[in-house]
Amino acid sequence: MTPTNASWLSANAELWDARVPLHVDSDWYGLRDFRAGRLTLDEIELAGVGDPAGRSLLHLQCHFGLGTLSWARLGAEATGVDFSAAAVERARALATELGLPARFEQAEVSGLDLGRTFDICFTSWGVLMWLPDLDAWARAIARHLAPGGVFFLAEGHPHLFIWDDELGKDGYRPRNPYFRHSTPVVDEEAGTYVDPSQRLGLPQYRWNHPLAEVVSALAGAGLRVTGMAEHPVLPWQPLPWMTAHERPGWWRVPGDPFPLSFTVTATKDRPAHPRTEELT
Ligand SMILES: C[S@@+](CC[C@H](N)C(=O)[O-])C[C@H]1O[C@@H](n2cnc3c(N)ncnc32)[C@H](O)[C@@H]1O
Structure with missing residues (x-):
């Protein structure tokens, strides 16, 4: 049988199911500190979204919930x-x-239809490469954003996908293509970033998305991109030649020669004219 996006996504869901118990017990996710009241959101995420208190917030690809529950701790009505x-x-x-008032739904993000809208739509760190179709993803965001609502994305920079793990004697060595490919890059034996020594015996399927594709997908779904930034830091270490930043929890490349992450904000504009029923 020819593999399809649906079969790749279902294999990825199986991989993520297998990762969950390892992640829940990991130092990486720090559940003990979270239980004691710590937020798991970092300064890029907090600054990008702003004060969520009293606002409805949709968190896409929320994993086992620590980010969503952190938004709830800050007063958001979080899903x-x-x-x-x-x-x-x-x-x-x-x-x-x-006792945190957050809701959770199991759904594939690109086909999501919760039948309601939110003031804020948020997604971050390690999300886009799991999605074969960014146009469908952006349409799902547009469907769930209220007029005047704000979308915020923080993500690893797509050029990271290119590089070999080892620095060659002449510098950085490319391995994977940057540009979009119709079939995913397959790793037959995926592990988990919280413990590279663990083998799960399952494959993973990933699609790299250049920056232009991200912005074009959002614009194509009718959203207005209001800001974009590239950052020389990342909250994990995907390549061994990155070094710990002096700010705890962040990684960099010595000398900050290129960006390691990026952020995008977008909004759904209110209609320029009120609808007739709003005037009567
Ligand atoms: C690296 S986590 C990102 C969340 C957060 N940054 C974290 O580290 O916990 C990626 C999450 O995306 C989810 N995911 C991957 N592909 C998805 C899809 N197509 N639809 C919905 N969720 C998906 C996985 O189950 C996983 O929980």
């Missing part, structure tokens, strides 16, 4: 979505345990 049944189950259990 998290993820296609991993295991992740959503853990997220719901944590919300109940900690």
Whole structure:
């Protein structure tokens, strides 16, 4: 049978289900500190979204819920979505345990239709390369954003996908293509970033998305991009030649020669003229 986006996505969901118990128990995710009241959101995410108190917030690809629950701690009316049944189950259990008013839905993000809109739509760190079709993803965001609402994305820079793990004697060595390819890049034996020694025996399928594709998808879905920035830091270390930043939790390349991450803000404009029923 020829593989399709649906079969690749379902294999990825299986991988993420297998990762969840390892992640819940990992130092990486720091559940013990979270239970004690810590937020898991970093300064780029907090500055990008602003004060969410009293606002409805949709968190796409929320994993097992720590980010969504952090937004709830800050006063948002938060809903998290993820296609991993295991992740959503853990997220719901944590919300109940900690008495935090967040909801979680299990769904594939590009086809999402919750039948309502939100003031804020948020997604971050390690999300886009799991999606085969950014146009469908952007349409899902547009469907769920209220007029005047704000979308915020923080993500690893797509050029990171290119590089070999090892620095060659002449410098950085390319391995994977930057530009879009119709079939995903396959890793037959994926592990997990929280513990590279763990083998899960499952494949992963990923699609790299150049910056232009991200912005064009959002614009094509009718959203207005209001800002974009590139940053010389990243909150994880995908390549061994990156070094710990003096600010705890961040990584960089010595000398900051190129960006490691990027952020995008967009909005859904209010209609220029009120609808007739709003005037009567
Ligand atoms: C690296 S996590 C990102 C969340 C957050 N930055 C974190 O580290 O917890 C990626 C999440 O995306 C989810 N995911 C991957 N592809 C998805 C899809 N097509 N639809 C919905 N969720 C998806 C996975 O289940 C996983 O929980």
